[in-house]
Amino acid sequence: xxxxxxxxxxxxxxxxxxxxxxxxxxxxxxxxxxxxxxxxxxxxxxxxxxxxxxxxxxxxxxxxxxxxxxxxxxxxxxxxxxxxxxxxxxxxxxxxxxxxxxxxxxxxxxxxxxxxxxxxxxxxxxxxxxxxxxxxxxxxxxxxxxxxxxxxxxxxxxxxxxxxxxxxxxxxxxxxxxxxxxxxxxxxxxxxxxxxxxxxxxxxxxxxxxxxxxxxxxxxxxxxxxxxxxxxxxxxxxxxxxxxxxxxxxxxxxxxxxxxxxxxxxxxxxxxxxxxxxxxxxxxxxxxxxxxxxxxxxxxxxxxxxxxxxxxxxxxxxxxxxxxxxxxxxxxxxxxx
Amino acid sequence: xxxxxxxxxxxxxxxxxxxxxxxxxxxxxxxxxxxxxxxxxxxxxxxxxxxxxxxxxxxxxxxxxxxxxxxxxxxxxxxxxxxxxxxxxxxxxxxxxxxxxxxxxxxxxxxxxxxxxxxxxxxxxxxxxxxxxxxxxxxxxxxxxxxxxxxxxxxxxxxxxxxxxxxxxxxxxxxxxxxxxxxxxxxxxxxxxxxxxxxxxxxxxxxxxxxxxxxxxxxxxxxxxxxxxxxxxxxxxxxxxxxxxxxxxxxxxxxxxxxxxxxxxxxxxxxxxxxxxxxxxxxxxxxxxxxxxxxxxxxxxxxxxxxxxxxxxxxxxxxxxxxxxxxxxxxxxxxxx
Numbered sequence: 001x002x003x004x005x006x007x008x009x010x011x012x013x014x015x016x017x018x019x020x021x022x023x024x025x026x027x028x029x030x031x032x033x034x035x036x037x038x039x040x041x042x043x044x045x046x047x048x049x050x051x052x053x054x055x056x057x058x059x060x061x062x063x064x065x066x067x068x069x070x071x072x073x074x075x076x077x078x079x080x081x082x083x084x085x086x087x088x089x090x091x092x093x094x095x096x097x098x099x100x101x102x103x104x105x106x107x108x109x110x111x112x113x114x115x116x117x118x119x120x121x122x123x124x125x126x127x128x129x130x131x132x133x134x135x136x137x138x139x140x141x142x143x144x145x146x147x148x149x150x151x152x153x154x155x156x157x158x159x160x161x162x163x164x165x166x167x168x169x170x171x172x173x174x175x176x177x178x179x180x181x182x183x184x185x186x187x188x189x190x191x192x193x194x195x196x197x198x199x200x201x202x203x204x205x206x207x208x209x210x211x212x213x214x215x216x217x218x219x220x221x222x223x224x225x226x227x228x229x230x231x232x233x234x235x236x237x238x239x240x241x242x243x244x245x246x247x248x249x250x251x252x253x254x255x256x257x258x259x260x261x262x263x264x265x266x267x268x269x270x271x272x273x274x275x276x277x278x279x280x281x282x283x284x285x286x287x288x289x290x291x292x293x294x295x296x297x298x299x300x301x302x303x304x305x306x307x308x309x310x311x312x313x314x315x316x317x318x319x320x321x322x323x324x325x326x327x328x329x330x331x332x333x334x335x336x337x
Numbered sequence: 338x339x340x341x342x343x344x345x346x347x348x349x350x351x352x353x354x355x356x357x358x359x360x361x362x363x364x365x366x367x368x369x370x371x372x373x374x375x376x377x378x379x380x381x382x383x384x385x386x387x388x389x390x391x392x393x394x395x396x397x398x399x400x401x402x403x404x405x406x407x408x409x410x411x412x413x414x415x416x417x418x419x420x421x422x423x424x425x426x427x428x429x430x431x432x433x434x435x436x437x438x439x440x441x442x443x444x445x446x447x448x449x450x451x452x453x454x455x456x457x458x459x460x461x462x463x464x465x466x467x468x469x470x471x472x473x474x475x476x477x478x479x480x481x482x483x484x485x486x487x488x489x490x491x492x493x494x495x496x497x498x499x500x501x502x503x504x505x506x507x508x509x510x511x512x513x514x515x516x517x518x519x520x521x522x523x524x525x526x527x528x529x530x531x532x533x534x535x536x537x538x539x540x541x542x543x544x545x546x547x548x549x550x551x552x553x554x555x556x557x558x559x560x561x562x563x564x565x566x567x568x569x570x571x572x573x574x575x576x577x578x579x580x581x582x583x584x585x586x587x588x589x590x591x592x593x594x595x596x597x598x599x600x601x602x603x604x605x606x607x608x609x610x611x612x613x614x615x616x617x618x619x620x621x622x623x624x625x626x627x628x629x630x631x632x633x634x635x636x637x638x639x640x641x642x643x644x645x646x647x648x649x650x651x652x653x654x655x656x657x658x659x660x661x662x663x664x665x666x667x668x669x670x671x672x673x674x
Binding site for chain 1: 459
């Protein structure tokens with residue numbers, strides 16, 4: 001969930017960033033400064049920096065509004081709100097996980113301290129709701145309910161993640177459940193939020209939510225593949241990073257639960273105390289592959305994409321929206337794999 | 338903001354706790370366990386404990402609903418939501434401030450760790466909005482907007498508090514502004530939220546908000562007096578605790594800014610490195626008093642209570658509600674002083 005997709009969905013990029021900046025400008029100075037750094041708009045000293053982040057989620061919200069026949073601005077409060085919740089979760093997750101780096105830069109908590117970073121996360125999630133609940137926002141209450149439910153799921157997913165770190169072994173079902181909650185819930189919300197803001201009929205929002213839920217799991221599966229076999233230029237992290245940190249990712253969990261000799265070899269290797277040297281990390285990657293973890297993950301990602309696209313067939317959509325959503329679904333699993 | 342008022346407002350106590358427990362039961366197990374401990378329902382090992390906390394804020398929400406002619410249950414979602422936001426802020430504040438004790442017990446983060454405690458706070462603030470935005474809640478969107486705005490202010494107040502800790506001197510105006518944001522905003526929200534849920538006319542919610550804002554500042558002024566001169570049985574903290582921790586409380590700030598010889602003496606004493614011995618703490622308390630900090634705080638609290646009560650005169654209220662709100666306003670400043 002840590003890499004950003006360079007997505008083909010450039011929908012409304014020119015709308016999203018100004019709206020996001022305008023929302024963040026509503027915060028008081030100390031919180032605004034941390035947020036601006038975390039969003040990549042400034043460097044550690046507050047000097048302007050070139051923004052990073054591809055803003056996949058807000059683009060999906062705008063597409064979702066177009067799916068419901070809304071104009072370009074109809075989904076904008078939702079686009080801003082979803083991105084604020086996403087950034088809140090990254091800010092707090094980095095603290096909880098002790099991750100010192102985010103997108104090639106020091107994580108916000110290492111620059112501003114843990115207390116201020118906690119508080120900035122709190123401010124962002126609150127701001128997200130303020131944006132959605134602004135008076136006169138059509139469908140605002142429905143959308144706010146959807147976003148709040150997704151945020152609750154995201155938090156429950158992170159709680160599972162924290163719990164799994166303390167456990168030696170987790171099942172593949174548990175790992176998938178965690179990914180559904182931690183990654184897919186907010187993506188599913190992004191895919192339907194724009195339609196909710198346009199007060200679309202329930203069958204459309206339901207189909208879009210289902211599309212987004214599958215897309216989200218496919219996204220995480222691909223992210224986990226990149227975490228082992230992706231190049232550092234794409235992931236923004238060192239090569240083999242997820243094995244180095246012994247992350248219980250989907251390919252690793254699939255391999256460990258495959259019941260083969262290589263599963264046992266992988267378990268032994270990852271169970272060793274201390275940091276694993278580079279050649280052992282490479283051996284671990286080979287074991288994940290030979291135990292079937294890579295093939296399972298790739299097949300599951302493809303199945304999720306197919307399922308996501310099938311949900312779109314259930315509803316009427318403008319042609320250009322359908323093809324953009326279709327392209328996005330394919331793109332999510334094919335980036336650099 | 339850390340002591341709980343044993344308030345005379347027993348309004349709906351039998352309604353509030355079951356509703357609060359039902360809301361917390363919606364959380365997944367790990368978060369539910371931390372929340373149950375933090376609320377005082379269980380001990381460190383999850384065994385039932387006698388609940389503490391007087392739940393002033395939810396009682397105010399129910400009163401506020403009655404002020405608008407609502408039945409006993411009309412304000413309940415708001416009562417639960419306000420308490421959840423209050424507890425979220427306490428959970429996160431304890432981490433940020435490094436406070437190891439809350440209500441005579443180890444703070445949640447010392448028992449469950451910082452990551453889980455951060456996450457539990459996130460879960461509580463999200464749950465608060467879920468409760469308010471539930472389908473069919475009359476006035477839910479208005480109320481959710483009010484609560485979100487109050488939460489944003491509370492967060493901004495905590496940001497000011499963190500900033501002030503790094504500064505040598507703050508003005509009395511800055512200190513009052515911080516108290517208004519950190520303590521009074523949520524109390525003001527509590528005093529109007531029930532009326533919002535009853536879709537009361539704006540003049541009534543405005544008057545109730547203004548009453549609550551004054552009450553909130555009076556509450557903080559009194560809390561700060563207790564933090565120096567209160568008995569440990571009332572405050573749940575060691576005697577002279579706010580001087581020991583060199584908190585820039587309202588009486589201390591008033592004394593430091595009085596420009597007297599005692600102000601300078603107090604500044605010198607509090608500026609010393611290391612922990613202050615008991616006799617120096619007692620001397621500091623005397624200096625706060627002789628520099629006029631105690632008298633100013635008491636007078637300001639009385640003025641805020643008078644102002645709070647005056648706001649009630651602007652509107653029509655059921656007699657019993659008016660007298661309960663009146664009694665509460667007087668009570669807030671007279672508890673153990």
